Amino acid sequence: EAGVAQSPRYKIIEKRQSVAFWCNPISGHATLYWYQQILGQGPKLLIQFQNNGVVDDSQLPKDRFSAERLKGVDSTLKIQPAKLEDSAVYLCASSFRQGNTIYFGEGSWLTVV
């Protein structure tokens, strides 16, 4: 069974530029998550989707971050404009439904300079 796919794996941008990350969850998984993991910290939830609807985006800095999951499968996370403190790993994860085990992708590493 294919895991959670993410791209790009690595991205270096200058502050105030924009960046977008893509995620394809495990087939059949209705719930999709975006987590931010800063070096030395545990992952922190940014946004959770159930199919194509947002369940929880309370931790998403909405002035600069946006995410969508238009057809209930793939998702994109966008940052515009980026700040230095956005340097982190952005992890996409999915689960069959809410409350089930969450499986993570390899992550997209962002460095803002």
Added chain:
Amino acid sequence: EDQVTQSPEALRLQEGESSSLNCSYTVSGLRGLFWYRQDPGKGPEFLFTLYSAGEEKEKERLKATLTKKESFLHITAPKPEDSATYLCAVQAASGNTPLVFGKGTRLSVIA
């Protein structure tokens, strides 16, 4: 507010030297406690879910246990390939609450 504290932050073991990692938590009703392994440059890899006090789960050299306030990840006779960061997370039973992660324990096993 749900909280997870992991200790120690880092642990260095000789190959074959058994030890335990601790995960202390406070949560308003526990739905599940999760252990993940994270290798450098990789995403977290699911290991175990524990649901109630007294529950134990095993996988190869790893055994996870759960009490009402903490969980332990016991590593028996570790090998260098067990070197990784081990993350603990809890999910509250109320509503649709997200996983809350600890900062992890970095384990190094030296041959």
